[in-house]
Amino acid sequence: MLSSLCKHEMPVPELSERAQYLLKALTERYIRDGQPVGSRTLAREAGLKLSPATIRNVIADLEELGLVTSPHTSAGRVPTVQGYRLFVDTLLSVQPLEHALLDELELNLGAEADSRELVETASSLLSDVTRLAGLVTIPRREHASLQRVEFLPLSEHKILAILVISDTEVQNCILNMDRAYSAAELQQFSTFLNEQFAGKEIHAVRNTLVSELRETRENLNRMMATAMDMADRVLGEAEQGSDYVLAGQANLMEFNELCNVTTLRHLFEAFNEKRQILNLLDQCVESEGVQIFIGEESGYQMLDECSLVTAPYTVDGQVLGVLGVIGPTRMAYERVIPIVDATARILSAALNPHD
Amino acid sequence: MLSSLCKHEMPVPELSERAQYLLKALTERYIRDGQPVGSRTLAREAGLKLSPATIRNVIADLEELGLVTSPHTSAGRVPTVQGYRLFVDTLLSVQPLEHALLDELELNLGAEADSRELVETASSLLSDVTRLAGLVTIPRREHASLQRVEFLPLSEHKILAILVISDTEVQNCILNMDRAYSAAELQQFSTFLNEQFAGKEIHAVRNTLVSELRETRENLNRMMATAMDMADRVLGEAEQGSDYVLAGQANLMEFNELCNVTTLRHLFEAFNEKRQILNLLDQCVESEGVQIFIGEESGYQMLDECSLVTAPYTVDGQVLGVLGVIGPTRMAYERVIPIVDATARILSAALNPHD
DNA sequence: CTTTAGCACTCCTCGCACCCGAGTGCTAAC
DNA sequence: GTTAGCACTCGGGTGCGAGGAGTGCTAAAG
Numbered sequence: 001m002l003s004s005l006c007k008h009e010m011p012v013p014e015l016s017e018r019a020q021y022l023l024k025a026l027t028e029r030y031i032r033d034g035q036p037v038g039s040r041t042l043a044r045e046a047g048l049k050l051s052p053a054t055i056r057n058v059i060a061d062l063e064e065l066g067l068v069t070s071p072h073t074s075a076g077r078v079p080t081v082q083g084y085r086l087f088v089d090t091l092l093s094v095q096p097l098e099h100a101l102l103d104e105l106e107l108n109l110g111a112e113a114d115s116r117e118l119v120e121t122a123s124s125l126l127s128d129v130t131r132l133a134g135l136v137t138i139p140r141r142e143h144a145s146l147q148r149v150e151f152l153p154l155s156e157h158k159i160l161a162i163l164v165i166s167d168t169e170v171q172n173c174i175l176n177m178d179r180a181y182s183a184a185e186l187q188q189f190s191t192f193l194n195e196q197f198a199g200k201e202i203h204a205v206r207n208t209l210v211s212e213l214r215e216t217r218e219n220l221n222r223m224m225a226t227a228m229d230m231a232d233r234v235l236g237e238a239e240q241g242s243d244y245v246l247a248g249q250a251n252l253m254e255f256n257e258l259c260n261v262t263t264l265r266h267l268f269e270a271f272n273e274k275r276q277i278l279n280l281l282d283q284c285v286e287s288e289g290v291q292i293f294i295g296e297e298s299g300y301q302m303l304d305e306c307s308l309v310t311a312p313y314t315v316d317g318q319v320l321g322v323l324g325v326i327g328p329t330r331m332a333y334e335r336v337i338p339i340v341d342a343t344a345r346i347l348s349a350a351l352n353p354h355d
Numbered sequence: 356m357l358s359s360l361c362k363h364e365m366p367v368p369e370l371s372e373r374a375q376y377l378l379k380a381l382t383e384r385y386i387r388d389g390q391p392v393g394s395r396t397l398a399r400e401a402g403l404k405l406s407p408a409t410i411r412n413v414i415a416d417l418e419e420l421g422l423v424t425s426p427h428t429s430a431g432r433v434p435t436v437q438g439y440r441l442f443v444d445t446l447l448s449v450q451p452l453e454h455a456l457l458d459e460l461e462l463n464l465g466a467e468a469d470s471r472e473l474v475e476t477a478s479s480l481l482s483d484v485t486r487l488a489g490l491v492t493i494p495r496r497e498h499a500s501l502q503r504v505e506f507l508p509l510s511e512h513k514i515l516a517i518l519v520i521s522d523t524e525v526q527n528c529i530l531n532m533d534r535a536y537s538a539a540e541l542q543q544f545s546t547f548l549n550e551q552f553a554g555k556e557i558h559a560v561r562n563t564l565v566s567e568l569r570e571t572r573e574n575l576n577r578m579m580a581t582a583m584d585m586a587d588r589v590l591g592e593a594e595q596g597s598d599y600v601l602a603g604q605a606n607l608m609e610f611n612e613l614c615n616v617t618t619l620r621h622l623f624e625a626f627n628e629k630r631q632i633l634n635l636l637d638q639c640v641e642s643e644g645v646q647i648f649i650g651e652e653s654g655y656q657m658l659d660e661c662s663l664v665t666a667p668y669t670v671d672g673q674v675l676g677v678l679g680v681i682g683p684t685r686m687a688y689e690r691v692i693p694i695v696d697a698t699a700r701i702l703s704a705a706l707n708p709h710d
Numbered sequence: 711c712t713t714t715a716g717c718a719c720t721c722c723t724c725g726c727a728c729c730c731g732a733g734t735g736c737t738a739a740c
Numbered sequence: 741g742t743t744a745g746c747a748c749t750c751g752g753g754t755g756c757g758a759g760g761a762g763t764g765c766t767a768a769a770g
Contacts, residue, residue: 040732050743051744052733053735070734072749074751152505164507170509172525261608272604411762430762431763722762726757740741740743740744
């Protein structure tokens with residue numbers, strides 16, 4: 001399940017049992033109440049029978065290694081990005097999800113709705129349950145397979161193309177043509193295309209079309225050529241439909257560290273400027289299992305103080321998209337991770353054709 | 356153009372020429388730099404050759420009338436909601452739009468895109484140009500007329516219904532049926548419906564269907580009954596499609612008075628919780644011309660420190676939806692109003708069928 | 711009667727000094 | 741290796757005072 005948590009490998013320095021334990025305690029404490037945690041607190045917190053002074057020595061080592069840092073001379077310590085990484089990768093003990101929560105997720109994602117709706121529901125659910133901002137990419141059509149194509153005449157030079165991708169997903173687009181086509185002609189086109197390509201992957205269909213068109217245009221009769229040309233345009237539109245859904249941004253404002261208005265501003269600008277976040281999400285598509293980006297690791301400074309926890313969701317083993325949450329670095333990973341994981345699996349199940 | 360600015364009538368007390376002028380100057384000044392403005396400043400600002408003392412007397416009257424208020428004893432004055440209202444209704448001199456801006460709007464809303472896209476572009480444009488949050492309701496279909504209907508079989512019990520509303524707008528939905536239908540049957544249904552209802556308003560079609568079904572069910576043959584039933588379900592879906600698009604929320608954070616994180620929080624929660632804002636927008640639909648809600652006037656306390664400037668956009672005289680911006684009460688009305696007005700008109704033009 | 715000047719008063723803002731507490735690092739003793 | 745003790749640092753809160761902006765009132769001037 002957490003197969004790829006350790007993506008950002010680094011020479012993990014050998015840490016004593018104790019040091020690890022203290023880092024874990026420190027991080028958990030910091031996640032809990034957001035205050036830099038000092039040696040005295042830590043001594044009390046961790047069940048260890050050690051004096052603050054001893055703790056200080058260990059913590060000093062951790063600081064040396066860049067795992068924790070203090071905001072100013074006489075404050076407690078706070079995990080650094082590396083600290084979080086280590087914490088998440090090796091120290092974290094994820095809680096199993098309560099049944100109640102699982103049931104809620106399954107209930108809400110159980111209804112037969114179209115896939116777009118399901119995906120949006122998933123985003124809202126994530127945001128509700130985690131109190132962070134939930135986000136989900138909309139299924140990419142590249143890997144979906146084409147069930148059939150239909151063309152309807154709209155007006156003189158406009159044709160409505162309908163792409164049936166699955167029982168629950170349909171897409172249409174309007175084509176502006178250079179001449180008028182009769183209903184009969186259009187019927188021929190779609191019959192032809194359906195015979196040739198029904199059931200194939202959209203991406204493959206498109207490639208075939210392009211190459212066939214280029215290579216053997218002269219060998220095709222006029223009708224086929226037109227049909228393919230039209231299909232090509234439809235598929236082109238269909239492919240660039242990748243986008244994402246975001247819910248519950250307001251939750252982000254509950255966190256002190258994001259209360260800085262300029263930080264929030266950058267964040268919301270990033271949301272409006274979808275490209276950047278999409279890029280990030282794209283990176284998560286390949287890997288399976290939960291992925292975590294901590295702070296600057298994302299490579300986008302606008303997400304500096306945020307972490308991203310994502311998991312891909314699939315149909316028939318094909319990754320359709322990614323879902324997850326975005327929140328302050330200091331989020332309750334042990335809780336968020338299983339939630340994201342479960343949601344991804346339940347959404348996958350809901351999207352799988354079963355009737 | 357500004358036909359309905361004076362919606363919130365109130366017994367406007369007779370104000371001397373001078374008092375009006377000073378209220379205008381004060382409001383403009385306050386809008387410019389957000390600081391309470393004092394008598395000295397006002398004396399300099401307003402070209403009048405009056406001493407601060409005189410100004411103070413006049414301002415004291417304005418305060419008496421509830422048009423301005425001072426945040427604390429020895430600060431300058433700030434317009435109240437009533438003050439803004441008066442300002443907007445009777446004192447404001449709207450700037451004509453520069454040609455460059457008009458051109459930009461027309462250029463961006465000129466492309467042939469489908470209506471949904473146009474509407475989203477309008478929202479982004481508004482937000483870009485005004486540096487406020489732009490928002491636009493998605494065209495309501497109730498008043499749109501139906502060009503035709505098509506049904507396609509998807510699988511055993513699923514049918515794809517396609518609603519052609521105009522050359523540029525198509526909507527589809529998937530119907531789960533209780534038995535299988537052949538392509539031929541579906542063809543019959545759509546032919547029947549198209550003959551009966553093509554060109555009628557969706558709303559009207561639906562009403563007709565419902566009443567005919569109820570009254571004369573026994574007189575209809577089975578085929579027609581089924582066809583009507585199906586159409587009813589499609590139209591029902593089509594009608595509830597009202598929603599809105601929002602762009603540029605990040606802009607809101609540029610304003611000091613909204614930097615209060617809790618205020619922002621309420622605002623963003625309102626955006627997520629679409630209903631409230633939709634209600635507000637609905638109120639704007641009936642009236643023609645630019646509408647302005649100032650602060651608490653909206654009736655939603657979450658918009659307390661915000662104003663809403665909206666204008667409906669139309670096709671063939673039918674109001675399709677509303678567009679506008681939301682921003683702090685202290686916004687540059689004289690600039691925003693013509694922009695919203697122009698955008699509404701340009702969007703209307705772009706949506707009007709012309710080919 | 712309107713306008714103005716003068717003046718006392720209020721209240722916000724800012725800088726300053728201050729102290730307190732939390733926490734550290736170091737050293738020396740256990 | 742662990743602990744106690746101690747000096748030191750720094751941030752945050754508090755209290756005080758000066759400065760400034762602005763008001764309201766009154767009385768005199770136009």
